[in-house]
Amino acid sequence: MLAVARPIEGDSLLNRASAPATPARRPPVIEAQGLQKSFVVNGKRLAVFENMSLSIAQGDFVSIVGPSGCGKSTLLKMISGLETPSGGDIRFQGAPVTGPADGMIYVFQQYTKSIFPWRTVLENIEFGLSSHKNMPRALAQEKCREYVQLVGLDGYEHHYPYQLSGGMQQRVVIARALICEPAVLLMDEPFSAVDALTRALLQELILKIWSDIELTVLFVTHDVEEAVFLSSQIISLSRAPARIHETVAIDLPYPRDQIATRAAPRFAELRKLLFSGIFLQEKGLAPEALVRGES
Numbered sequence: 001m002l003a004v005a006r007p008i009e010g011d012s013l014l015n016r017a018s019a020p021a022t023p024a025r026r027p028p029v030i031e032a033q034g035l036q037k038s039f040v041v042n043g044k045r046l047a048v049f050e051n052m053s054l055s056i057a058q059g060d061f062v063s064i065v066g067p068s069g070c071g072k073s074t075l076l077k078m079i080s081g082l083e084t085p086s087g088g089d090i091r092f093q094g095a096p097v098t099g100p101a102d103g104m105i106y107v108f109q110q111y112t113k114s115i116f117p118w119r120t121v122l123e124n125i126e127f128g129l130s131s132h133k134n135m136p137r138a139l140a141q142e143k144c145r146e147y148v149q150l151v152g153l154d155g156y157e158h159h160y161p162y163q164l165s166g167g168m169q170q171r172v173v174i175a176r177a178l179i180c181e182p183a184v185l186l187m188d189e190p191f192s193a194v195d196a197l198t199r200a201l202l203q204e205l206i207l208k209i210w211s212d213i214e215l216t217v218l219f220v221t222h223d224v225e226e227a228v229f230l231s232s233q234i235i236s237l238s239r240a241p242a243r244i245h246e247t248v249a250i251d252l253p254y255p256r257d258q259i260a261t262r263a264a265p266r267f268a269e270l271r272k273l274l275f276s277g278i279f280l281q282e283k284g285l286a287p288e289a290l291v292r293g294e295s
């Protein structure tokens with residue numbers, strides 16, 4: 001069965017977002033300690049991370065924002081095991097990450113590069129089940145149909161990607177990632193290539209999925225408004241070598257609504273707080289005192 005109920009009663013998402021995390025109830029699912037990463041290009045060393053530490057609690061929706069080139073994608077790739085850190089330690093559910101780990105799925109920004117043009121919607125989604133090779137065909141098909149429904153692609157099962165809009169293709173990619181039933185979904189600017197309305201619909205979709213199934217989301221975006229709308233917590237990075245500039249708990253109640261949430265005065269306050277932090281940093285005007293959150 002797909003749905004694992006997310007507890008709502010006393011542990012409402014509003015409380016979870018606004019109250020300090022209680023480790024006994026929500027253990028960290030991802031932990032990074034003293035992370036270092038540098039690249040050498042044409043004999044020149046570029047330090048992207050020198051000493052980055054963070055902890056992501058199970059069930060959180062965490063967005064990472066920061067200036068272009070500060071290392072957001074590199075951080076996500078290191079967490080996913082696709083990129084090796086130059087130093088430090090990353091753990092997923094307490095175990096060191098030494099390569100792509102079962103239970104963590106990375107959704108690339110450019111869905112056109114990760115979707116198979118020669119496969120139908122159903123076949124693309126079924127690819128997500130390739131690690132379950134022993135699953136009977138009928139069961140696999142049933143499971144795929146469940147995920148087709150989840151992302152709202154009913155009726156398009158036998159369409160090929162070229163017969164779909166960009167937003168629909170992105171839904172296929174999301175379904176293919178979710179069918180693996182990951183504990184953690186890592187998304188790198190997943191909605192940046194679609195129009196504003198499709199983007200709003202995909203934001204609603206990902207929030208609905210997150211509230212329906214037991215999932216931790218780590219979401220990279222350039223868009224501060226998108227981050228505030230989606231997240232329970234936002235980590236804002238400084239320029240490379242990146243530090244955590246600030247960590248902001250987003251105390252807006254869930255479920256969120258594209259009209260009402262965005263119209264809330266608190267939404268505007270949070271957007272201003274985050275945007276001004278990034279903007280002042282970009283202009284070299286961020287006070288040193290704001291650079292915090294790193295051990």
Ligand SMILES: Nc1ncnc2c1ncn2[C@@H]1O[C@H](COP(=O)(O)OP(=O)(O)OP(=O)(O)O)[C@@H](O)[C@H]1O
Nearest residue numbers: 039040041048067068069070071072073074075240
């Ligand atoms: N494989 C690589 N080889 C050399 N340098 C790299 C490599 N990958 C990333 N970099 C460098 O590391 C820095 C961080 O890159 P990264 O892609 O993580 O930034 P980003 O924050 O995701 O930027 P954007 O917001 O533009 O996507 C950049 O200066 C980039 O040039």
Ligand SMILES: [Mg+2]
Nearest residue numbers: 072073074188
């Ligand atoms: Mg990037």
